[in-house]
Amino acid sequence: xxxxxxxxxxxxxxxxxxxxxxxxxxxxxxxxxxxxxxxxxxxxxxxxxxxxxxxxxxxxxxxxxxxxxxxxxxxxxxxxxxxxxxxxxxxxxxxxxxxxxxxxxxxxxxxxxxxxxxxxxxxxxxxxxxxxxxxxxxxxxxxxxxxxxxxxxxxxxxxxxxxxxxxxxxxxxxxxxxxxxxxxxxxxxxxxxxxxxxxxxxxxxxxxxxxxxxxxxxxxxxxxxxxxxxxxxxxxxxxxxxxxxxxxxxxxxxxxxxxxxxxxxxxxxxxxxxxxx
Numbered sequence: 001x002x003x004x005x006x007x008x009x010x011x012x013x014x015x016x017x018x019x020x021x022x023x024x025x026x027x028x029x030x031x032x033x034x035x036x037x038x039x040x041x042x043x044x045x046x047x048x049x050x051x052x053x054x055x056x057x058x059x060x061x062x063x064x065x066x067x068x069x070x071x072x073x074x075x076x077x078x079x080x081x082x083x084x085x086x087x088x089x090x091x092x093x094x095x096x097x098x099x100x101x102x103x104x105x106x107x108x109x110x111x112x113x114x115x116x117x118x119x120x121x122x123x124x125x126x127x128x129x130x131x132x133x134x135x136x137x138x139x140x141x142x143x144x145x146x147x148x149x150x151x152x153x154x155x156x157x158x159x160x161x162x163x164x165x166x167x168x169x170x171x172x173x174x175x176x177x178x179x180x181x182x183x184x185x186x187x188x189x190x191x192x193x194x195x196x197x198x199x200x201x202x203x204x205x206x207x208x209x210x211x212x213x214x215x216x217x218x219x220x221x222x223x224x225x226x227x228x229x230x231x232x233x234x235x236x237x238x239x240x241x242x243x244x245x246x247x248x249x250x251x252x253x254x255x256x257x258x259x260x261x262x263x264x265x266x267x268x269x270x271x272x273x274x275x276x277x
Contacts (some may be wrong), residue, residue, distance in 0.1 A: 002098070017057040022224045026060035029217060033207050033269060034059060034120060034149060038066055041147040041273035047115040049137060051075040052105055052132075053122030057086025057098070063118060064090075064098045075100045076108060105137045123150050123193065124186040130196050137197040138277045146199055147273040152187035152206070154179075157267050159224070161260045165253055169222055175238045176229040187270030194274050202274035212263035214254060223250035 043049065045068040051060040054075025064073045076081050080102040090098045101108065118269045123129045133146075140146060177184050185208075194202045211218045226233075227246050235241045236250050245252070257264060 002043055002198055014214060018224075019228045024056050025224065026056065026221060027056070029209070029221060030120065030149075031058070031062060032268075033271065034064075035097040035218055037147050037149060037205075037271040037273060038063060038118065040205075041116070041145050043067065043116050043118075043145060043147065046070040048111075048113065048118045049073045050110070052116045052117060052119035052136060052157050053077055053125075054086055054100055055079075055082055057083075057089050057100065059118060059120050060086065060098050060100070061090055061093060061095055063116075064095045067097065069097055070095060072258050073098045074112075074114075076105055076111075077084065078104060092180075105132060110139050112138050112139055113141045114143060114144060116147065118147045120149040120173075121151065123148065123190070124183045127181075128187065129183070129189075130193055133193045133197040133199075137199055137276060142276055144276050145196075146194065146202075147271070148190055149269055149271045150187040150190055151184060152270050153184035154188070154193075155267065159257055159260075159262050161262050163256050163260075163262065163264070165256045166222075168265060169249070169253065170228060172233060172244065173222070173225050173229060173237050176232050176236070179236050179238065180232065187268060190270060190272040194272060197256065199276055200274040202272040205271045207269045208270065209266040210260070210263055211266075212257055214258050216254075216264075218264055218266060219254040219257070223253060 043063060043066050047067045048071060049067055051063060051064045051073060054077045055062050057075060060073045060075035067073060075086060083100045083102055086100050117140050126132045135148065138271060153174060157166065159166045164192065191202055191204060191231065211217060226244060226249060230241060234241065
């Protein structure tokens with residue numbers, strides 16, 4: 001399946017219970033960076049927030065902590081099943097200021113007065129991200145905040161000293177995402193998307209994880225990425241389960257880095273925030 005300009009990206013990570021668990025583990029790694037974005041952008045107590053691509057609800061609950069009981073958060077996602085997970089999590093965590101709605105952001109009947117609209121790893125899957133950003137901005141009050149995080153895979157993760165296994169792992173991951181039609185370089189395009197939607201010139205910041213040692217969580221994160229895209233890899237004839245050796249991949253990756261006392265520098269995560277004039 002080759003990407004064409006009019007084709008809609010496939011969600012290459014799938015919709016399995018394992019993928020939901022991976023998203024929740026990923027959320028723990030990303031939470032400090034996302035919280036910094038929200039605080040820098042000015043999300044605070046009492047605000048009304050729209051979370052685009054809410055998934056399992058982790059971003060929505062983070063926003064809910066910042067806006068407090070006087071504020072509210074609405075999470076929107078096209079996947080009804082994962083929103084059930086989000087609702088259960090929010091209820092069990094005691095959040096009464098969070099709700100979730102299933103559907104396409106460009107077709108839902110939403111209020112026009114949100115104080116902030118946020119999203120993480122969502123624009124990369126949009127077939128027409130500029131149109132989505134315009135639709136998002138239409139729900140933002142004047143003076144409101146847009147705050148998004150997206151990836152930039154211009155430079156792949158790499159290890160010092162070099163790790164042949166890490167290089168191969170990322171070739172598999174990159175091949176799956178690019179074959180699916182996802183835009184793995186959407187992060188640097190956020191400024192263009194913001195300006196095209198009538199938002200102010202955004203503040204921009206880039207983050208990269210750096211880790212090593214036996215207890216670093218990055219090995220499991222990358223191995224689980226491969227696990228989630230494995231059905232797509234096999235269906236696309238990019239790689240087989242036998243070639244990948246998924247059950248031992250995390251341990252082999254850890255051993256190769258630790259044996260060299262090495263470090264891994266992950267890809268860039270771009271965060272952008274701006275107000276609506």
